[in-house]
Amino acid sequence: MNFLRKNRDEKQEQNSPAVGRRESIAAQQLEALPKSRWERSWPTIACGAGLFSDGYLNGVIGSVSTMLSQLYPTEYTNSSARSNVSSITFAGTVVGQLFFGWFSDHYSRKNALLISTLLLILFSILATASYGAGGSVYGLFSALTAWRFLLGIGIGGEYPAGSVACAESTGELKKGHRNRWFVMFTNVQIDFGFVVAAIVPMIVVLITTENHLGTAWRVCLGLGVIPPLSLLYLRIKLKEPEEFKRETMRDTRTPWWLVIKFYWFRLLVVSLIWFIYDFSSYSFGIYSSSWLLIILGPTFPLWVSFGWNTVINLFYIPGALLGAFVSDWIGPRYCLAFGVLAQGIVGFIMSGLYPILNTPKNVGGFVVIYGIFLSLGELGPGDNIGLVASKTSATAIRGQYYAIAAASGKIGAFIGTYIFPFIIDDAPGGPSGNRAGQDPFFVSSALCIFSAFLAFFFLPHIGQDTITDEDVRFRAYLESHGYDTSTMGTKEYQMNSSSTVDTRLGGNGLEPGYGKEV
Numbered sequence: 001m002n003f004l005r006k007n008r009d010e011k012q013e014q015n016s017p018a019v020g021r022r023e024s025i026a027a028q029q030l031e032a033l034p035k036s037r038w039e040r041s042w043p044t045i046a047c048g049a050g051l052f053s054d055g056y057l058n059g060v061i062g063s064v065s066t067m068l069s070q071l072y073p074t075e076y077t078n079s080s081a082r083s084n085v086s087s088i089t090f091a092g093t094v095v096g097q098l099f100f101g102w103f104s105d106h107y108s109r110k111n112a113l114l115i116s117t118l119l120l121i122l123f124s125i126l127a128t129a130s131y132g133a134g135g136s137v138y139g140l141f142s143a144l145t146a147w148r149f150l151l152g153i154g155i156g157g158e159y160p161a162g163s164v165a166c167a168e169s170t171g172e173l174k175k176g177h178r179n180r181w182f183v184m185f186t187n188v189q190i191d192f193g194f195v196v197a198a199i200v201p202m203i204v205v206l207i208t209t210e211n212h213l214g215t216a217w218r219v220c221l222g223l224g225v226i227p228p229l230s231l232l233y234l235r236i237k238l239k240e241p242e243e244f245k246r247e248t249m250r251d252t253r254t255p256w257w258l259v260i261k262f263y264w265f266r267l268l269v270v271s272l273i274w275f276i277y278d279f280s281s282y283s284f285g286i287y288s289s290s291w292l293l294i295i296l297g298p299t300f301p302l303w304v305s306f307g308w309n310t311v312i313n314l315f316y317i318p319g320a321l322l323g324a325f326v327s328d329w330i331g332p333r334y335c336l337a338f339g340v341l342a343q344g345i346v347g348f349i350m351s352g353l354y355p356i357l358n359t360p361k362n363v364g365g366f367v368v369i370y371g372i373f374l375s376l377g378e379l380g381p382g383d384n385i386g387l388v389a390s391k392t393s394a395t396a397i398r399g400q401y402y403a404i405a406a407a408s409g410k411i412g413a414f415i416g417t418y419i420f421p422f423i424i425d426d427a428p429g430g431p432s433g434n435r436a437g438q439d440p441f442f443v444s445s446a447l448c449i450f451s452a453f454l455a456f457f458f459l460p461h462i463g464q465d466t467i468t469d470e471d472v473r474f475r476a477y478l479e480s481h482g483y484d485t486s487t488m489g490t491k492e493y494q495m496n497s498s499s500t501v502d503t504r505l506g507g508n509g510l511e512p513g514y515g516k517e518v
Helices: 002-015 017-031 037-048 051-071 081-106 109-128 137-172 178-184 187-208 210-237 242-247 256-296 302-314 316-330 332-357 360-391 395-425 434-458 466-480 491-496
Strands: none
Touching: 037 137, 037 210, 051 081, 051 109, 051 137, 051 187, 051 210, 051 302, 081 109, 081 137, 081 395, 109 137, 109 210, 137 178, 137 242, 137 360, 137 395, 137 466, 178 187, 178 316, 178 360, 187 210, 187 302, 187 316, 187 360, 210 302, 242 395, 242 466, 242 491, 256 332, 256 360, 256 395, 256 434, 256 466, 302 316, 302 360, 316 332, 316 360, 332 360, 332 434, 360 395, 360 434, 360 466, 395 434, 395 466
């Protein structure tokens, strides 16, 4: 039970008087910066809103894949392209997350955001223009797969650079509202992207008709250029977050062994929860339109399937919006745990009722129960896992910490989108049988219960000042092991401020036993 003892020690450290005084002074320094309300708010918006692109570009590919299977029923459906086109973006996203996580810690949050934005614009255009040499259909699939991989690298940059900078910027906002601001401009943006990604194909197919699906899928992908273009100017105007200026290790040596000892277990727990969440959420999101097509049957127009898919995706929004406020009210840890536990329960109900719901006359019931399942996922881990990942580590290594956790999630999404077709196709009764719909919900629901267990027992408490508090605790830990924290911060910050824990925060010495590994 060594891990539980560490959690208990951590809580004792958080409640100690000297540590509390240091954290309070540090938080007050950040809140006292001479900035207007807009100056404090717009960096949060500019940093986080780019995740809309993640939701749209990953969500729309499910409908695009459905169109390609209609256009090329033999070539596409019976080839590896069906899985590659849908899931290869996740592989690129992992590469982008890990690279930009390192880049944002060692160089610049702002420049990492700018580069990822430019990559999104460029490869969205190229994916839209995918073409096989000599009109080759398989060449088209290969080109689309390649551009989607590179597009994923740009999406990956939005996580460690955008979300981390967004979290750091919320430290300058009013207490009691910080979590909801982060959620509104990160996960709500992803979910809004998924909703738009469901609406757009329905409208485009209605306009072009099913006789011009070759045009429709390109239009759907091409519209993904608009979100990053709309943010480009704001990101050019961004400055580095104040927390980053104060805590970065870009101009000094990073004590990696101390970092690993301090954070390894916490990072493992956060990464596992994110892996499980993305394994289910992205897989369900991508294949929901295909499921609906199976339930409705071939006699219904394609736009009807897309229309019901839109209704399903709309359920993301109420869960995400409610979760933003609940996260401030009861804290991210309990919001995540209760949300994912409720999602698991509804998933088991969905699995049991699937034989009744798997008919065209009951498609409305399928959509409502499935929508509640998705909504609870957003209220719990959807809203809070990124918040937990961005606020449970020190600023100096936050980009890389967040990148590893987020990359674990995308690996889960990548695996899920590959495994789900096999679960569906190899189920007793074939892809149109009841087990093809029951088994994915059963697997995901069991994993939800496991996630709730991890959150309840192993995640730390996250308060309104956790980012600042974590920086203070990390500095104290480093100093207790002989590391010179006066070298932390940008050179400009070092010139204007002394930066050890004692001199910055009121001269309080370390309490006995402080600085245990977490």
